[in-house]
Amino acid sequence: MEQTLEAPRASAAAAVQPKKRQRRPRSAKLMAGLIIAGAIALFGILGPLFLGDPNAISNDTLAAPGNGMLLGTTQTGQDVLAQLAHATRGSLTIGVLVGAMAIVASAFFGIVGAYIGGWTDETFSLITNVMLVIPGLPLVIVISSYVPDKGLLLIAGVLALTSWAGGARVLRAVTLSLRNRDYVAASRVSGEKTWRILMVEILPNLMPILASQMVFAVIFAILGEAGLAFIGLGASGTWTWGSMLFYAQNGLALRLGAWWWFVPPGLLIAVFGAALSLINFSIDEIINPKLRDQTLAARKRWNTPRTKKLTVPGTEKTSS
Amino acid sequence: MRFYLQKIVFYVVALWAALTLNFFLPRWMPGNPVDILISKLSAKGPVTESTRHALELMLGTNSDEPVFIQYLNYLGSVFRGDLGVSVTYFPANVTDIIGQSLPWTIGLIGVATVISFIVGILLGQLAGWKRGSWLDNFIPVTTMFQAVPYFWLALVLLYFLGSRIQMFPLSGGYDVYTVQPGMSWAFISSVIYHGALPALTIVLSSIGGWMLGMRNMMVSTLSEDYIVTAEAKGLHPRRIMTAYAARNAVLPSLSGFAISLGFVVSGSIVTEMVFSYPGIGSALLTAVQSNDYALMQGIFLVITISVLGANLLVDLLYALIDPRTRVRA
Numbered sequence: 001m002e003q004t005l006e007a008p009r010a011s012a013a014a015a016v017q018p019k020k021r022q023r024r025p026r027s028a029k030l031m032a033g034l035i036i037a038g039a040i041a042l043f044g045i046l047g048p049l050f051l052g053d054p055n056a057i058s059n060d061t062l063a064a065p066g067n068g069m070l071l072g073t074t075q076t077g078q079d080v081l082a083q084l085a086h087a088t089r090g091s092l093t094i095g096v097l098v099g100a101m102a103i104v105a106s107a108f109f110g111i112v113g114a115y116i117g118g119w120t121d122e123t124f125s126l127i128t129n130v131m132l133v134i135p136g137l138p139l140v141i142v143i144s145s146y147v148p149d150k151g152l153l154l155i156a157g158v159l160a161l162t163s164w165a166g167g168a169r170v171l172r173a174v175t176l177s178l179r180n181r182d183y184v185a186a187s188r189v190s191g192e193k194t195w196r197i198l199m200v201e202i203l204p205n206l207m208p209i210l211a212s213q214m215v216f217a218v219i220f221a222i223l224g225e226a227g228l229a230f231i232g233l234g235a236s237g238t239w240t241w242g243s244m245l246f247y248a249q250n251g252l253a254l255r256l257g258a259w260w261w262f263v264p265p266g267l268l269i270a271v272f273g274a275a276l277s278l279i280n281f282s283i284d285e286i287i288n289p290k291l292r293d294q295t296l297a298a299r300k301r302w303n304t305p306r307t308k309k310l311t312v313p314g315t316e317k318t319s320s
Numbered sequence: 321m322r323f324y325l326q327k328i329v330f331y332v333v334a335l336w337a338a339l340t341l342n343f344f345l346p347r348w349m350p351g352n353p354v355d356i357l358i359s360k361l362s363a364k365g366p367v368t369e370s371t372r373h374a375l376e377l378m379l380g381t382n383s384d385e386p387v388f389i390q391y392l393n394y395l396g397s398v399f400r401g402d403l404g405v406s407v408t409y410f411p412a413n414v415t416d417i418i419g420q421s422l423p424w425t426i427g428l429i430g431v432a433t434v435i436s437f438i439v440g441i442l443l444g445q446l447a448g449w450k451r452g453s454w455l456d457n458f459i460p461v462t463t464m465f466q467a468v469p470y471f472w473l474a475l476v477l478l479y480f481l482g483s484r485i486q487m488f489p490l491s492g493g494y495d496v497y498t499v500q501p502g503m504s505w506a507f508i509s510s511v512i513y514h515g516a517l518p519a520l521t522i523v524l525s526s527i528g529g530w531m532l533g534m535r536n537m538m539v540s541t542l543s544e545d546y547i548v549t550a551e552a553k554g555l556h557p558r559r560i561m562t563a564y565a566a567r568n569a570v571l572p573s574l575s576g577f578a579i580s581l582g583f584v585v586s587g588s589i590v591t592e593m594v595f596s597y598p599g600i601g602s603a604l605l606t607a608v609q610s611n612d613y614a615l616m617q618g619i620f621l622v623i624t625i626s627v628l629g630a631n632l633l634v635d636l637l638y639a640l641i642d643p644r645t646r647v648r649a
Contacts, residue, residue, distance in 0.1 A: 029460075126330075126333065129330065129334070130333065130334045130337045132579060132582075133331075133334050133582065133627060133628055133631055134334065134337070134338055134341075134582070134624055134627075135581075135582040135583075135585050135586050135623055135624060135627050136582060136583070136586055137586030137587075137589060137590070138585075138586065138589065138604070138619070138620045138623045138624070139341070139620065141604065141608060141616075141620075142342075142345060142616055142617065142620045143345060145608050145611070145613075145616060146345065146346060146613075166579055219467060223467070223469050224586075226469045226471075226472070227469060227470075227471065227586070227587075227590045230469075230471055230590060230593075231590065231593065231605060231608060232608070232609070233608065242469075245469075245471070245472060245475070249475070249594075254475060254478060254479055254483060255483070257479075257483070257484075259479060262472070262475055262476075262479075263476065265472075266468065266469060266472030266473075266475070266476065269467065269468065269469055269472065270464055270465075270467050270468040270469075270472075271464070272467070273464070273466070273467020273468070274460070274463060274464035274467050276467070277460070277463045277464070277466070277467060278460060281460070284536075
């Protein structure tokens, strides 16, 4: 919780000291995001190795944090911290799997359709738009309730199915403008193959967008899986943040006041999601320099030559 | 005119896709849902041959007829408003159950979404206008709220405001013990009281997205030449902010309503489950837990139709607000 506040605080600090270069807040955002996301990922990778069996029950039921149990125990005396470590691993696996699958699908539908044009483009963008307006979670719920034994891969596949459309639309828009650039036309005229133009000329220019779409897809997948597992439709036998919340809800953690049971998983989702958003902000700012979060002081400085002549007294205070 | 036609055709295609998906999903899935359903039904009473036939039609395990005919039959029955029989609430029709729970959801999500959209747009406008101010720096915090799963926020709010402080009720859509449903003030106030916490959850978790989108568009718009011109003319800053910048900056947020609405609705469905709110979400949970495929599919269909309808409405309104979209189409 405290860590995520670092970014605003850092840029506020930079606002006080305009001498320090404007680049600082941008990299602070990125660093904060990377550090938090990295720490959580590390916890997911290494935690399960040290923290023991999440299913082991003990006599020490519903113990509050402390007393050797860092995060207390559940209704059946399971160690919440061990569960959290395994859940982190499960949720991150889902996130990465879905992110990878969704990005491949959206790249295919977005880039290929827009580049080829004509009927292919019409069809692809129709599919994309239809998938975009059909609400994702209800569809995922319907699909996964038909399958009795769900593996991690199936859940990931279903989530990917509903999460690629947004990215495809963005990629299509950018590809449309790229395909008419001179250097693409030149390589087309010089007889390069379509796949080579796509891979060598167009794809590298889409990298930042792909990266930001991937981050989005990961957040979406983790949230979606959490919702699904919370209803009891998650991957069977796998610990995720959502399944922890499912057990907490069913174990009446809320009525019994066992906050240490249901707060940590949700908080981790939120913090991890916020860290990924911070990374995404930085990527966005690289793609679109207009968005860079210049501090008030910095902006005032490069505005002075112009605004001095233009603004009427009184407007300056509010406008800059 | 061409624009409206295009839009309507698109939504008809989307609706058709949803219906088709709904029809083919159970047919692609492993196992035979009809047998599961029949065994459940027979526990509650004798199953007539026509019920079995209806189930087979709906779930597509009747192999006597070619798939195409089944498909046409299915489409026909959907348009007649016949979504089959619910197992959980046997012998009630799926349509009736949805009819009971839909107003609750539309009321809750509708009001919460409108509040969240308006407040988010206003705050985003201010944040973009005063870039680098405390409000602007506050935006990363609200995006953290966005990354919070709706239902978890609901759990936490319920724990602190419902269970600890006991300011809000723990579940339900109104006080079932003391109030009779009707157009009385007691009932309405009870509904508002029970809906406050779910609505707060939805607003808190969806507001960040609107704010961020509006803020970014505001920043882009403010660097346009006509803003400089407006400044040069000596217009009042508030007029520049609202009439010049915000009016143009709000357009992408409106057209992005489609994507966000699906997300908000998905989140709210699970939120309803936490609050045991008598809406579509809770009905869906019941359906899922008791393998009530007919109810589940009916609910999916109704949710999809509502989202499509809301989007169509926004799209048509959008064309009124921004004439350029009509020209481009």
